[in-house]
Amino acid sequence: MIRLIVTRLVLSAVLVVIASLAIFVLMSFVPGDPARTILGANATPDLVARLREQLGLDQPLPVQYGEWLAGVLHGDLGQSVLSGDPVAQLIAVRLPVTLSLLLLSTLAISVIGTVVGLGSAVRGGPLGRLLDTVSLVGLALPSYWVAIVLVALFAVAIRVFPATGYQPFVDGPVPWFLSLVLPVAALSLGGITIVAKQMRDSALDVLGRDYIRVLRASGIRERSIVFKHVLRNAALPSLTVLGITVVGALTGAVFVENVFVLPGLGSLVTQATTSHDLPVVLGVGVVFTLVVIVVNLVVDVLYGVLNPKVRVR
Amino acid sequence: MPASRLPVRALLAGVTAVAIALTASACSDAASKGGASGSTKGGTLTTQFAGIPISLNPALGGSGGSAIFTALPYDSLVYQTGDGKLIPDLATKWSFNSTNTELTLTIRDGVTFTDGEKLDAAAVKASIEYFLKAGGGDVRYAGPVDSVTAPSADTVTITYKSPYPDGPFFLTQYWGVGQIIGPKGIADPKSLLTKSDGTGQYAYAASQSVTNSSYTYVKNEKYFNPDAQQYDKVVVKVIGDPSATLSAVTTGQASFAGLNPTTAANAKSSGLKLVTAPFFTWGLTNVDYQGTIAPALKNKDVRQAMALAIDRGALASALGADYNQGNGQLGAKGTDGYVDGYGYEQDVQKAKSLLAGAGYPNGFTLTVLTENVLDNQTTISQAIASDLGKVGITVKLDVKNTVPDFIQASLSKKYAAVIWPVIGATSAQVLANFIQPGVTNPFGNADPTLTKLYADAQSAADASARTAVFEQITKASNDAAWFVPVVSTDNIFAVGKDLTGVTASALNPNPLPIAPDPAYAWKAAK
Numbered sequence: 001m002i003r004l005i006v007t008r009l010v011l012s013a014v015l016v017v018i019a020s021l022a023i024f025v026l027m028s029f030v031p032g033d034p035a036r037t038i039l040g041a042n043a044t045p046d047l048v049a050r051l052r053e054q055l056g057l058d059q060p061l062p063v064q065y066g067e068w069l070a071g072v073l074h075g076d077l078g079q080s081v082l083s084g085d086p087v088a089q090l091i092a093v094r095l096p097v098t099l100s101l102l103l104l105s106t107l108a109i110s111v112i113g114t115v116v117g118l119g120s121a122v123r124g125g126p127l128g129r130l131l132d133t134v135s136l137v138g139l140a141l142p143s144y145w146v147a148i149v150l151v152a153l154f155a156v157a158i159r160v161f162p163a164t165g166y167q168p169f170v171d172g173p174v175p176w177f178l179s180l181v182l183p184v185a186a187l188s189l190g191g192i193t194i195v196a197k198q199m200r201d202s203a204l205d206v207l208g209r210d211y212i213r214v215l216r217a218s219g220i221r222e223r224s225i226v227f228k229h230v231l232r233n234a235a236l237p238s239l240t241v242l243g244i245t246v247v248g249a250l251t252g253a254v255f256v257e258n259v260f261v262l263p264g265l266g267s268l269v270t271q272a273t274t275s276h277d278l279p280v281v282l283g284v285g286v287v288f289t290l291v292v293i294v295v296n297l298v299v300d301v302l303y304g305v306l307n308p309k310v311r312v313r
Numbered sequence: 314m315p316a317s318r319l320p321v322r323a324l325l326a327g328v329t330a331v332a333i334a335l336t337a338s339a340c341s342d343a344a345s346k347g348g349a350s351g352s353t354k355g356g357t358l359t360t361q362f363a364g365i366p367i368s369l370n371p372a373l374g375g376s377g378g379s380a381i382f383t384a385l386p387y388d389s390l391v392y393q394t395g396d397g398k399l400i401p402d403l404a405t406k407w408s409f410n411s412t413n414t415e416l417t418l419t420i421r422d423g424v425t426f427t428d429g430e431k432l433d434a435a436a437v438k439a440s441i442e443y444f445l446k447a448g449g450g451d452v453r454y455a456g457p458v459d460s461v462t463a464p465s466a467d468t469v470t471i472t473y474k475s476p477y478p479d480g481p482f483f484l485t486q487y488w489g490v491g492q493i494i495g496p497k498g499i500a501d502p503k504s505l506l507t508k509s510d511g512t513g514q515y516a517y518a519a520s521q522s523v524t525n526s527s528y529t530y531v532k533n534e535k536y537f538n539p540d541a542q543q544y545d546k547v548v549v550k551v552i553g554d555p556s557a558t559l560s561a562v563t564t565g566q567a568s569f570a571g572l573n574p575t576t577a578a579n580a581k582s583s584g585l586k587l588v589t590a591p592f593f594t595w596g597l598t599n600v601d602y603q604g605t606i607a608p609a610l611k612n613k614d615v616r617q618a619m620a621l622a623i624d625r626g627a628l629a630s631a632l633g634a635d636y637n638q639g640n641g642q643l644g645a646k647g648t649d650g651y652v653d654g655y656g657y658e659q660d661v662q663k664a665k666s667l668l669a670g671a672g673y674p675n676g677f678t679l680t681v682l683t684e685n686v687l688d689n690q691t692t693i694s695q696a697i698a699s700d701l702g703k704v705g706i707t708v709k710l711d712v713k714n715t716v717p718d719f720i721q722a723s724l725s726k727k728y729a730a731v732i733w734p735v736i737g738a739t740s741a742q743v744l745a746n747f748i749q750p751g752v753t754n755p756f757g758n759a760d761p762t763l764t765k766l767y768a769d770a771q772s773a774a775d776a777s778a779r780t781a782v783f784e785q786i787t788k789a790s791n792d793a794a795w796f797v798p799v800v801s802t803d804n805i806f807a808v809g810k811d812l813t814g815v816t817a818s819a820l821n822p823n824p825l826p827i828a829p830d831p832a833y834a835w836k837a838a839k
Binding site for chain 2: 031032033034036037038039040041042043044045047050051054080082083084085090093094148151152155156159162163164165258259260261263267268271274275276
């Protein structure tokens with residue numbers, strides 16, 4: 001297990017470099033010029049050229065990337081082209097927002113998805129059929145649309161939750177939680193249905209196995225069978241799906257943060273992309289890559305915990 | 314009751330209690346939060362702005378509505394009221410010499426910057442000179458400045474290389490050159506990104522702000538006229554998403570927000586007050602005025618035929634008649650130089666006849682540059698293309714997805730015509746877009762008649778003489794049909810029930826909360 005973690009961490013460094021290079025290359029194809037964005041439509045070409053030089057944009061692309069990478073290796077993610085703020089500082093301020101969103105969403109997806117999926121598998125009947133239908137609907141609804149509907153219902157029509165904004169945890173856990181209820185709901189809905197569906201299918205598969213019949217015939221209590229044997233075995237494929245769903249939620253967070261005006265990394269990278277603020281896009285890209293690596297690592301470790309065969313390998 | 318069930322029930326009970334507490338707390342929280350609080354003065358004003366600040370340094374920041382980020386902490390020399398009137402701010406009076414080349418301003422006494430330095434003529438001179446060399450994109454609005462002098466402690470003289478009667482207009486709160494920066498800030502411009510150094514009603518509070526998300530300004534205790542300060546704190550939230558903007562202003566999370574025609578309808582039905590003012594004049598600019606790459610455009614009859622082809626009323630209706638007006642002349646209604654009852658109207662037969670007379674009976678093909686950021690879904694561009702098609706001009710739209718990309722493409726001189734909005738409080742200001750090199754004049758073309766009229770407007774003796782020239786400009790512009798005007802679109806703002814005093818007009822379509830005179834400031838509703 002330790003070897004697995006160490007190997008993954010080494011590979012993650014390579015992955016970060018590849019991801020940042022991919023972002024850099026892609027951004028270079030995006031039309032537009034940050035100097036022109038900053039100076040506006042009426043700036044003279046001389047003024048634009050001067051600013052391009054100040055920002056280092058007149059350098060060849062490999063030089064620009066090399067300088068950025070050298071900075072990163074020295075712990076410097078560079079400065080925002082637009083605001084002049086250190087990228088690390090911008091990320092540090094916004095990371096708690098996105099992490100709060102992701103952690104609560106992961107919690108909601110895993111707990112609610114598991115409970116609903118397992119429940120429908122054990123109880124069967126209409127609940128199972130309903131879940132099949134709902135999961136399809138949940139998959140089809142984009143989180144952006146769900147977010148708008150949730151705001152219209154629970155923030156505008158019935159003013160239970162705030163429509164926009166984020167309250168830091170240090171201002172109190174209740175305002176923090178309330179500011180995240182609707183965003184988390186919007187971000188989690190699709191994931192809950194996917195995990196629930198996966199859990200139901202896996203649980204049904206396990207429930208049909210011979211050893212479950214043997215356990216029942218041996219007089220083991222049904223609750224014990226479900227939680228000790230069915231859940232543990234059905235959780236493995238669901239865990240894979242959960243990992244993929246959480247990574248997907250990272251993309252969804254970009255949209256959800258914009259709808260709910262959350263000052264997280266998603267809204268930061270949206271603004272940075274539209275204004276061609278490359279250092280910020282690269283910085284957030286690195287953080288997103290790290291989040292994906294950590295999620296995959298956690299899934300792998302949990303796999304090992306749940307399945308001794310994996311641990312042995 | 315089996316002992317094993319107790320924890321489950323306790324858990325359920327606990328969850329229920331927490332849910333009730335949270336809901337109650339949410340209700341009270343939602344009820345207590347408002348965009349503007351306090352019955353008269355004090356409290357917090359929360360406003361929305363759609364874009365992030367270009368810079369918090371006034372010399373590098375944005376103009377117009379985006380000036381809110383710098384206008385709050387930096388007082389301007391002159392203040393423009395909602396109806397467009399210019400009144401004293403840091404300059405208590407100003408006057409031009411007889412040739413409109415020398416502007417003399419008297420600087421207010423007893424004013425200090427937030428860093429404690431005293432405001433005087435030397436500080437104003439230093440601030441303007443810093444603006445001119447700082448490298449900001451709006452430097453052209455400062456005018457053809459030759460020199461800035463401070464002949465006495467309270468007098469500043471700006472000398473222009475050519476007449477510039479718009480000088481005081483561009484020294485208002487909407488333009489960086491008018492926003493005066495303290496000497497310490499000028500000495501260390503980087504410090505202005507985290508700490509404001511102005512004499513304004515509020516000071517930027519970096520510790521309470523989140524870059525590109527929300528900007529907090531706290532009351533400046535050193536402000537020269539405390540009576541004019543209405544709030545303890547002003548928060549500017551950056552909300553770009555239209556539905557989020559609507560939600561914020563509808564639920565009272567913001568007291569003021571910019572809307573589009575779609576969200577405006579919803580805001581109105583929610584009982585919010587709307588403040589509107591004409592802002593953009595959309596049109597097609599024949600940037601290849603001399604026919605370098607599209608010879609047809611050199612012919613005035615062809616350009617006039619293009620102007621006659623457009624059904625402006627239909628386009629305004631399609632965009633939403635409440636907030637858009639078909640406009641057949643250079644400036645929007647309400648601006649100086651607008652001529653009532655004048656302007657192009659659709660006349661397809663006459664357009665075809667002009668084209669035939671110019672040697673294009675079967676029309677011609679034209680690639681037109683446009684973008685889909687300001688022209689949402691290219692509605693305006695497509696309407697123009699469709700109408701030109703009706704007189705035989707086949708338009709191929711080249712749509713850019715970003716404004717910088719559009720600007721870059723226009724400056725490449727590969728397009729003979731562009732669709733782009735123009736603004737200006739006078740017809741001469743709008744005309745400046747075409748007679749000066751830039752995005753709407755990439756070829757650097759000139760029209761002697763228009764150039765002369767523009768110069769006449771600059772040297773006109775008084776306001777009425779200027780208006781007369783402005784009207785001549787409007788008519789000469791239509792005659793030249795360099796710019797084919799199509800539609801005027803409004804700036805639309807929602808104002809919460811807790812806010813009063815917000816006004817806007819064609820002369821000032823971007824309301825800002827602050828004013829040196831309490832009569833013009835935004836206030837919490839009683």
